[in-house]
Amino acid sequence: AQTVTQSQPEMSVQEAETVTLSCTYDTSESNYYLFWYKQPPSRQMILVIRQEAYKQQNATENRFSVNFQKAAKSFSLKISDSQLGDTAMYFCASALYNQGGKLIFGQGTELSVKP
Amino acid sequence: SQTIHQWPATLVQPVGSPLSLECTVEGTSNPNLYWYRQAAGRGLQLLFYSVGIGQISSEVPQNLSASRPQDRQFILSSKKLLLSDSGFYLCAWRTFDSPLHFGNGTRLTVT
Numbered sequence: 754a755q756t757v758t759q760s761q762p763e764m765s766v767q768e769a770e771t772v773t774l775s776c777t778y779d780t781s782e783s784n785y786y787l788f789w790y791k792q793p794p795s796r797q798m799i800l801v802i803r804q805e806a807y808k809q810q811n812a813t814e815n816r817f818s819v820n821f822q823k824a825a826k827s828f829s830l831k832i833s834d835s836q837l838g839d840t841a842m843y844f845c846a847s848a849l850y851n852q853g854g855k856l857i858f859g860q861g862t863e864l865s866v867k868p
Numbered sequence: 869s870q871t872i873h874q875w876p877a878t879l880v881q882p883v884g885s886p887l888s889l890e891c892t893v894e895g896t897s898n899p900n901l902y903w904y905r906q907a908a909g910r911g912l913q914l915l916f917y918s919v920g921i922g923q924i925s926s927e928v929p930q931n932l933s934a935s936r937p938q939d940r941q942f943i944l945s946s947k948k949l950l951l952s953d954s955g956f957y958l959c960a961w962r963t964f965d966s967p968l969h970f971g972n973g974t975r976l977t978v979t
Binding site for chain 2: 786788790796797798800803844846848850853854855856857858859860861
């Protein structure tokens with residue numbers, strides 16, 4: 754069974770600094786996707802970044818990057834130059850190629866960016 | 869472009885009343901469709917998913933059911949709501965190589 758674990762329920766960071774959110778997952782499959790989603794107070798789910806497991810290169814989207822360690826089943830999110838608008842709940846998720854492509858989510862990390 | 873519509877945005881229902889939440893997708897064909905529930909602002913729990921018309925997979929046995937009467941329509945239902953059904957319900961869709969796209973959610977309060 755797929756499981757996703759986020760061990761940091763809450764984190765805070767000063768504006769303009771860098772923060773890393775942790776995520777580990779467990780799957781016996783070799784083909785899968787990994788995602789980070791952001792949920793601001795509006796509760797809209799917004800895709801931050803995604804990674805295909807077969808790609809060794811870490812995904813990057815502007816100030817957001819991941820550290821994908823496949824052997825360790827670790828998928829952390831680094832936010833550089835943190836902005837007040839980054840304040841949100843962040844969810845890590847995994848999806849297999851089969852089983853309807855369903856995403857399994859972690860419990861989330863609530864990030865506060867302080868001015 | 870693809871869009872997803874989910875309604876209503878908020879709903880207050882008494883215990884024992886029926887429920888129907890609807891979700892429609894535009895701009896894509898044969899999407900996989902999903903219903904998630906989020907309690908107390910924490911993780912998203914997958915309730916149902918569908919890979920085609922009439923095909924429903926249930927992830928968690930409970931008081932709810934889902935149906936997919938048309939390719940791009942996904943409905944979440946209950947015959948009799950329980951207090952524990954309160955929560956934030958999210959509909960979502962994806963195709964094979966796309967990320968998950970979410971609707972704006974329905975906040976359900978059962979009183």
